[in-house]
Amino acid sequence: MTENCTELSYLNAIVEAQREEMLRDECVILLGENIEIYGCAALFDSFDEKRLRNVPISENSFTGMGVGAALTGLRPIVDLTIASFVYLAADQIINQAAKLRYMTGGQMQVPMVIRACTYYNVSNAAQHADRPYPLFMNTPGLKIIAPSTPSDMKGLMKSAIRDDDPVIVFEDTNLWGKKELVPTDPDFLIPIGKADIKREGSDVTIVSIAGCLPKVLLAAKMLEQEGISAEVIDPRTLVPLDKDTILSSVAKTGRLVVIDNSHRINSVASEIAAVVAEYGFDNLKKPIQRVTTPEVHIPYSTSLEKTLYPNETGIVATVKSIL
Amino acid sequence: MSLHKDQQLETYRRMLKIRRFEESIINSGLSGHLSIGQEAAIVGACMALRDDDYITGTHRSHGHPIGKGAKLKPLMAELLGKETGICKGRGGSMHFADNSVGIIGESAIVGGGLPLATGAGLSSQVRGTDQVSLCFFGDGASNQGTFGESLNLAAIWKLPVIFFCENNGYAISTSVAKSHGQPDIAKRADGYGLPGVIVDGQDVEAIYDATCLAVERARKGEGPSLIEAKTYRFDEHCRKLGVPIPYRSEEEVNHYTTNRDPLILYKTVLLDSGESEQQLTAIEEAVMAEVTESVTYAKESPFPDPKNIYDYMYSNPIHYPPVAQIGQSGVKRHD
Numbered sequence: 195m196t197e198n199c200t201e202l203s204y205l206n207a208i209v210e211a212q213r214e215e216m217l218r219d220e221c222v223i224l225l226g227e228n229i230e231i232y233g234c235a236a237l238f239d240s241f242d243e244k245r246l247r248n249v250p251i252s253e254n255s256f257t258g259m260g261v262g263a264a265l266t267g268l269r270p271i272v273d274l275t276i277a278s279f280v281y282l283a284a285d286q287i288i289n290q291a292a293k294l295r296y297m298t299g300g301q302m303q304v305p306m307v308i309r310a311c312t313y314y315n316v317s318n319a320a321q322h323a324d325r326p327y328p329l330f331m332n333t334p335g336l337k338i339i340a341p342s343t344p345s346d347m348k349g350l351m352k353s354a355i356r357d358d359d360p361v362i363v364f365e366d367t368n369l370w371g372k373k374e375l376v377p378t379d380p381d382f383l384i385p386i387g388k389a390d391i392k393r394e395g396s397d398v399t400i401v402s403i404a405g406c407l408p409k410v411l412l413a414a415k416m417l418e419q420e421g422i423s424a425e426v427i428d429p430r431t432l433v434p435l436d437k438d439t440i441l442s443s444v445a446k447t448g449r450l451v452v453i454d455n456s457h458r459i460n461s462v463a464s465e466i467a468a469v470v471a472e473y474g475f476d477n478l479k480k481p482i483q484r485v486t487t488p489e490v491h492i493p494y495s496t497s498l499e500k501t502l503y504p505n506e507t508g509i510v511a512t513v514k515s516i517l
Numbered sequence: 518m519s520l521h522k523d524q525q526l527e528t529y530r531r532m533l534k535i536r537r538f539e540e541s542i543i544n545s546g547l548s549g550h551l552s553i554g555q556e557a558a559i560v561g562a563c564m565a566l567r568d569d570d571y572i573t574g575t576h577r578s579h580g581h582p583i584g585k586g587a588k589l590k591p592l593m594a595e596l597l598g599k600e601t602g603i604c605k606g607r608g609g610s611m612h613f614a615d616n617s618v619g620i621i622g623e624s625a626i627v628g629g630g631l632p633l634a635t636g637a638g639l640s641s642q643v644r645g646t647d648q649v650s651l652c653f654f655g656d657g658a659s660n661q662g663t664f665g666e667s668l669n670l671a672a673i674w675k676l677p678v679i680f681f682c683e684n685n686g687y688a689i690s691t692s693v694a695k696s697h698g699q700p701d702i703a704k705r706a707d708g709y710g711l712p713g714v715i716v717d718g719q720d721v722e723a724i725y726d727a728t729c730l731a732v733e734r735a736r737k738g739e740g741p742s743l744i745e746a747k748t749y750r751f752d753e754h755c756r757k758l759g760v761p762i763p764y765r766s767e768e769e770v771n772h773y774t775t776n777r778d779p780l781i782l783y784k785t786v787l788l789d790s791g792e793s794e795q796q797l798t799a800i801e802e803a804v805m806a807e808v809t810e811s812v813t814y815a816k817e818s819p820f821p822d823p824k825n826i827y828d829y830m831y832s833n834p835i836h837y838p839p840v841a842q843i844g845q846s847g848v849k850r851h852d
Contacts, residue, residue, distance in 0.1 A: 223643055256670060258632020261636055262636020262639070267644060268639075268644070296607055296829045299603070299606070301616040
């Protein structure tokens with residue numbers, strides 16, 4: 195296994211996924227703000243400015259330009275950088291990218307990838323720290339991935355680039371430095387829509403959304419020391435959601451806690467709780483629990499911000515409350 | 518770059534098709550945003566394009582595909598929401614996006630097509646083709662952020678895009694005079710580093726000539742252009758959607774419909790250049806017959822089946838393996 199792997203950080207997994215897919219298919223191009231200095235600088239060794247477009251600060255139009263390019267034969271990757279900037283491009287994402295295949299009766303398709311990184315817990319205040327995945331889950335026509343490990347990121351990013359529909363990739367900047375061995379096979383793909391059981395267990399199902407995984411795994415270890423066996427599921431894809439893997443796990447454990455760093459109301463956790471309440475209610479021994487970020491803006495001061503997001507202590511306490 | 522005889526007659530035919538197609542909408546008591554009065558601007562621009570060039574349009578979407586040479590039957594069927602419609606009844610009157618004639622979107626979000634057309638231009642440049650992309654938008658759209666953003670993006674990379682403004686003077690009821698600090702929209706081009714020209718939007722050959730210059734510039738890799746066609750919408754903003762205030766004077770409307778009707782103006786040009794009344798009448802009859810056939814076809818076509826409501830949502834089916842033994846609550850799952 196290790197012979198065909200190389201150690202990559204989460205950030206470099208993104209870069210390598212893009213490099214491999216750009217080498218594989220000359221229709222893949224990258225548009226983004228300051229890509230020559232942040233993140234993708236390494237790609238300039240392999241490709242020129244024809245396919246690597248450093249764009250002016252015009253989020254709505256350069257995203258829409260990606261849609262237009264996708265409609266006419268290219269496979270653009272549009273890097274919106276910080277996820278709080280996605281709102282500026284929301285019109286082109288929601289009204290054009292998501293809808294055009296349907297509205298044209300299948301005459302057209304929009305094979306594009308929209309990148310957005312969630313940049314929270316580093317004292318950036320409320321206009322740089324959003325985790326807005328639930329907002330886009332309410333838009334049919336999009337696919338949404340939020341991988342949490344370097345391998346998952348590489349395999350899912352490559353699948354997203356090859357996909358014929360618009361895919362939003364949410365990257366968690368808190369994971370950028372995390373390293374692991376990642377397969378080097380240029381056709382290493384992780385299918386969109388397939389959850390991964392990160393840890394098997396029998397007492398409780400913990401579903402971990404996006405960048406929550408390191409804290410969830412830590413909590414699972416702490417629970418193990420107390421003799422509690424937690425199963426940890428990472429959906430990896432938020433749309434389409436792998437409901438079956440979650441429901442199968444809940445059928446086994448009878449308990450569900452969902453950990454999601456987005457705001458509580460209509461969070462990913464809310465949707466998963468609803469799905470399990472509808473289709474797995476008879477298997478539940480205790481009420482479903484959500485551990486989320488409260489309905490408050492992200493403050494600048496570290497002393498305020500650090501308390502907001504789901505953490506291992508809170509996860510352990512929540513699990514124990516339903517045992 | 519003047520139109521030869523066959524092209525002139527084809528130009529007249531397409532203008533007539535738009536007019537008669539939309540008159541049949543009026544006669545049927547249907548709803549829709551009509552292009553009547555703006556036919557010269559639309560057809561003059563389209564005649565300067567090749568079949569493989571791209572177009573984006575607007576909510577006033579009927580004229581663009583007809584101007585680019587689309588068949589009428591799938592358009593009329595779309596208007597009636599039929600399965601045989603160009604968009605399978607999923608788009609409707611504001612979205613006559615016929616991809617077979619190069620239309621990649623008719624956006625009912627004002628200004629929504631500007632980035633799409635710019636992206637199609639980027640695509641041509643990256644793929645190394647000489648296709649150009651023409652973006653129809655209105656005076657209202659020129660006040661959207663996408664206008665400035667897209668002109669700038671196209672200018673910095675010299676993209677083969679023609680930004681074509683159908684300035685009919687009104688964003689529903691709001692006049693250009695009341696909504697534009699600079700009422701000549703073409704003058705804004707200079708601020709973004711591209712040429713801008715104002716053309717009489719009721720003179721189809723003037724529009725054709727101006728668009729040909731912009732197309733030639735785009736194909737040669739010299740970059741985008743902005744064309745402002747000063748035109749006029751004869752009908753209301755939208756059929757069956759009354760605007761309850763008199764925002765245009767009767768004199769103004771009468772002036773345009775009487776003296777500035779692009780079909781009457783062009784018919785005079787054709788007769789003066791030697792075409793026979795008989796020949797133009799033959800075209801008129803053929804167009805009328807095609808419109809009538811399209812109405813019959815649309816009426817006789819089936820409606821889409823509700824069981825296919827999810828068709829065209831995604832490129833691959835979004836469903837999952839059966840629930841099987843799990844979730845034994847007896848609740849039926851609907852994904």
